Amino acid sequence: MKLKIFSDLQYLPKALRPVTILQPFWSSPAEHDVAPWSKSIVHYAKISHYLFEITSLEKADTDYLLMQINGIC
16 A cells, blocks of 8 residues: 655755655655765665655545655744
8 A cells, every 4th residue: 555645846945855755756866875874765765656656635645744845944
């Protein structure tokens, strides 16, 4: 079973990257990233489409709200 998520790039400020949970749907992990967690992000990118599905607001599960950015604005 996949969790359906509604999220839209129009809500993401242009200078920011999406949170990790949404990143595989909108961009690829940096190929030459040397951060200690970069291998985990690459692995997550491979399996994320089995866990989550980006969908319209009308079809999304309403149990969770995901903000596209980290922190509070």
